[in-house]
Amino acid sequence: MSERGGPNSSEAMEVVASLSPLHPGEILREEFLVPLGLTAGRVAKACHIPRTRIERVVREETGITPDTAVRLARYLGTSIEFWINLQARYDAERAKLDFATTAAAITPLERAA
Secondary structure, eight states: OOTTSSOOHHHHHHHHHHSOOOOHHHHIIIIIIHHHTOOHHHHHHHHTSOHHHHHHHHTTSSOOOHHHHHHHHHHHTOOHHHHHHHHHHHHHHHHHHHTHHHHHTSOOOOOOO
């Protein structure tokens, strides 16, 4: 533990590494819909998209497309990059988990120094 009583940086990184990748739908649900008292239907209507699109994102069944990112950014006062980066990070973390065995079997290209 550090002097402040929290975990040191290596312990914190181990905790972070053990967590499941964070889906953008969880952020949408827990940081926007719930605290702001919004429904998927209300967000969808304001964004001019089908309610089912927002419902599927919030249920973590589908990701945030660039189109959805533009609409959510405008409506919620965030940036497009916020949503795109959440999705990209989620996709990268899932890929690392899903393809760890395959990636380990790939021999890296050796380059001359």
